[in-house]
Amino acid sequence: MTSRQELDDILRQIEAANIAYHQHDAPLISDADYDSLRRQAEDLLAAHPQWRADAAPLAQIGATAAAGFAQASHRIPMLSLDNAFEPADFDDFCASIRRFLGLADQAILSFVAEPKIDGLSISLTYENRQFIRAATRGDGMVGEDVTRNMLTLADLPRVLPDDAPEMIEIRGEVYMTKADFLALNDNAARVFANPRNAAAGSLRQLDANITAKRKLSLFAYALGDSSRPVAANHWDYLNLLKSWKFPVNPLSRLIEGSDQAASFQADIALRRAGLDYDIDGVVYKINDLSWQARLGFKGRSPRWAIAWKFPAERAVTRLLDIEIQVGRTGALTPRARLAPVNVGGVLVQHATLHNEDEIARKDIRIGDMVELQRAGDVIPQIIRSLADQRAAELPVFSFPDHCPVCGSQAPRDPGEVVRRCTGGLICDAQLVERLIHFCSRGAFDIEGMGEKSVREFYDAHLVRSPADIFRLRDHEEAIAGREGWGALSARKLIAAIEARRSIGLARFIFALGIRRVGEANGKLLARHYGSYAQWRMSMQQAREIGSDARLELGSISGIGPAIAEDVTNFFAEPHNLHTLDELESVLTIEPDSGARVNSPLSGKTIVFTGGMETLSRPEAKARAEALGAKVTESVSKKTDYVVVGSDAGSKAVKAAELGLTILSEAEFRTLAGL
Numbered sequence: 001m002t003s004r005q006e007l008d009d010i011l012r013q014i015e016a017a018n019i020a021y022h023q024h025d026a027p028l029i030s031d032a033d034y035d036s037l038r039r040q041a042e043d044l045l046a047a048h049p050q051w052r053a054d055a056a057p058l059a060q061i062g063a064t065a066a067a068g069f070a071q072a073s074h075r076i077p078m079l080s081l082d083n084a085f086e087p088a089d090f091d092d093f094c095a096s097i098r099r100f101l102g103l104a105d106q107a108i109l110s111f112v113a114e115p116k117i118d119g120l121s122i123s124l125t126y127e128n129r130q131f132i133r134a135a136t137r138g139d140g141m142v143g144e145d146v147t148r149n150m151l152t153l154a155d156l157p158r159v160l161p162d163d164a165p166e167m168i169e170i171r172g173e174v175y176m177t178k179a180d181f182l183a184l185n186d187n188a189a190r191v192f193a194n195p196r197n198a199a200a201g202s203l204r205q206l207d208a209n210i211t212a213k214r215k216l217s218l219f220a221y222a223l224g225d226s227s228r229p230v231a232a233n234h235w236d237y238l239n240l241l242k243s244w245k246f247p248v249n250p251l252s253r254l255i256e257g258s259d260q261a262a263s264f265q266a267d268i269a270l271r272r273a274g275l276d277y278d279i280d281g282v283v284y285k286i287n288d289l290s291w292q293a294r295l296g297f298k299g300r301s302p303r304w305a306i307a308w309k310f311p312a313e314r315a316v317t318r319l320l321d322i323e324i325q326v327g328r329t330g331a332l333t334p335r336a337r338l339a340p341v342n343v344g345g346v347l348v349q350h351a352t353l354h355n356e357d358e359i360a361r362k363d364i365r366i367g368d369m370v371e372l373q374r375a376g377d378v379i380p381q382i383i384r385s386l387a388d389q390r391a392a393e394l395p396v397f398s399f400p401d402h403c404p405v406c407g408s409q410a411p412r413d414p415g416e417v418v419r420r421c422t423g424g425l426i427c428d429a430q431l432v433e434r435l436i437h438f439c440s441r442g443a444f445d446i447e448g449m450g451e452k453s454v455r456e457f458y459d460a461h462l463v464r465s466p467a468d469i470f471r472l473r474d475h476e477e478a479i480a481g482r483e484g485w486g487a488l489s490a491r492k493l494i495a496a497i498e499a500r501r502s503i504g505l506a507r508f509i510f511a512l513g514i515r516r517v518g519e520a521n522g523k524l525l526a527r528h529y530g531s532y533a534q535w536r537m538s539m540q541q542a543r544e545i546g547s548d549a550r551l552e553l554g555s556i557s558g559i560g561p562a563i564a565e566d567v568t569n570f571f572a573e574p575h576n577l578h579t580l581d582e583l584e585s586v587l588t589i590e591p592d593s594g595a596r597v598n599s600p601l602s603g604k605t606i607v608f609t610g611g612m613e614t615l616s617r618p619e620a621k622a623r624a625e626a627l628g629a630k631v632t633e634s635v636s637k638k639t640d641y642v643v644v645g646s647d648a649g650s651k652a653v654k655a656a657e658l659g660l661t662i663l664s665e666a667e668f669r670t671l672a673g674l
């Protein structure tokens, strides 16, 4: 591989990890691996600075705001932190601060040390001492407005006392306690991988009523913008926050120099397991705020703070086998089967091996003793094999070049790290994975059609294509008679399927399993094209490179040429068009942006006119759209509801003339479940 290919490959991995972490709340790789990828990329860029412009994923901090929430831009960007893993890293950090500030080599630095909470960062704005807005980090510049959701947290002060400035933005972390996480996972059909994902998934709910049912907590720890200075140092600022009734982490301490930092690090590491919330390290922040201001930022992180991470938990065990799994897009991924071993309190029997190159690079062979690590709740991974403990000469592992399921060739495209099965629709593995995806949470979300049932019906030839799912009602009796089923569970399953016979366009697009079209891109496409008919027509036209439709597709912000190609490739396959024809005949695809299908506003056309008291026009519009409505400017026969506020003019008159349903603001709120 050339250095350029190597860089592109690393950037692709970073981008995928960014999307998985920030957009899907589902980490793909461990923090340590993520950091190592970033370091490799930085090393390559140091040698080839001319490639910097192409390294967008490195600059990206979070992910673009999810469709559905109003956007909230940050007056001061919400950035990330650099990491330290060992004392030497911390010493380097101190040395660079001294150099920057022109301090003597031995100068002792004062830090506030705070546990690094594993949740999601939040910005809280107060104006005239009233809480007015909460925003997530998003991409660092623009986040999502989650004000309503944040109001469901008991910990959040709604008003500030008189000593607070006119305007202040307070930053902190929203998290879920381990106890609340376990209780939620016991009750909920939806199982979150860890408290961080549960917190993110719960806060970023379009329906704040769902957020209200989840217990979320808050720690405040940083200052954003403010209309006047509030403290001279960070420690005083934390105390001020406490006096304003913000929850501030009780383990935070004022410390001096590296030795105290190292002993604080060890102390917190010992307490970690006993805490009721997940932490993944300690953040050290220069105490003096005027120094913080002078130090400022470098790239995506401040020079005045560092996150010293805890080491990942490790163990050694025997690699029993390397299994090759075939995914929905045909990707062959290797998975290690291990002699069961306890890693930091969790029994591990499988670990990821990433890809063919990783296995070769680490020279991992079946039968080896291997060292694995588990960081947070990411899938455990193999770090290395202990080659010196190899009993006899074990054969080098050779990655299959044929699909282990259907036997088709599985070549590697140039520049790709993955082999893909070319079997397409003759490959049972791909077919069944696509069906599993089709029924899954972000897609059709059919209760009772989890992985196990889908495999069962597939093997029984009851479901071989997506449309077959909607023909299962003709086989209710046959299902009831199957082992493990019964009349009641069969009836429930059919009811769950029928409940999804109408679906929002965004979910529908996502469900198709087009390569690189995840939930976020599904929403972008749905939002852009509006209706299914429009989308399908435009995509068929977009197959022609250089056509207006193709240019339009590629110019949608967030889509770009690579994704455009994946989408048009999908439409170039006759069997995919056949699948769409079949689905059209059994489904109603609603022009929404991924909202719940059973909302009373879904599919309705609404006009707002006049002023409203409790909602701004953009917010009212966003709420209605989030519930599947289409908001238009002018009143016509096609309008379903006209929401009339104060001083409404001609639109209200016209609505009355046409005999349309007129709603007051309060009636609209009720209908929208606000």
Ligand code: IVH
Binding pocket: 078, 079, 080, 081, 114, 115, 116, 117, 118, 119, 120, 121, 173, 221, 222, 283, 301, 302, 305, 307
């Ligand atoms: S200070 C300029 N303090 O860690 C950065 N961050 O990796 C200001 N975090 O986005 C952040 N606990 O979500 C700070 N005590 C703490 C923290 C903390 C957790 C998170 C935060 C930030 C991320 C950076």
